[in-house]
Amino acid sequence: MVDSVILINHFNEINAATEFIADECENIALSPITRAEVLVGFDDNYLHLAVELLDQFPTLPITAIEADLAASLRRSERWRLPDAYKQLSPNLTGFISSRGM
Numbered sequence: 512m513v514d515s516v517i518l519i520n521h522f523n524e525i526n527a528a529t530e531f532i533a534d535e536c537e538n539i540a541l542s543p544i545t546r547a548e549v550l551v552g553f554d555d556n557y558l559h560l561a562v563e564l565l566d567q568f569p570t571l572p573i574t575a576i577e578a579d580l581a582a583s584l585r586r587s588e589r590w591r592l593p594d595a596y597k598q599l600s601p602n603l604t605g606f607i608s609s610r611g612m
Contacts, residue, residue: 512571513539514597515548522552522561541570544593 513535520528532539546565553561573581577599584595 512542512545512597513568515545518545518549518565519552521564522549536567539568541565541568542596543570543573544596546570548593 513532517528517531521532549565550558550561573596577596580599581592581595584590584598585592588595590598
């Protein structure tokens with residue numbers, strides 16, 4: 512899964528993010544949380560642009576097991592739920608982060 516920061520940077524015209532998306536487009540998937548984090552930054556006039564890009568990538572569901580594990584991490588580590596879910600993602604589906612960008 513790709514981190515929302517990469518997509519947000521793309522929309523903020525950060526060339527490295529745009530190039531990364533172009534190079535990795537076949538490997539990108541979204542969590543529902545990532546999709547929501549990106550869409551929250553758009554007003555109604557530009558929302559369609561974000562949806563158009565995001566719809567090119569599969570949005571993977573959050574299973575009950577993943578939700579339970581994220582809740583456990585939230586309690587034990589005091590992480591925000593999006594961060595807890597993203598921490599699970601490498602173990603469950605693969606993860607592309609913004610590290611090194």
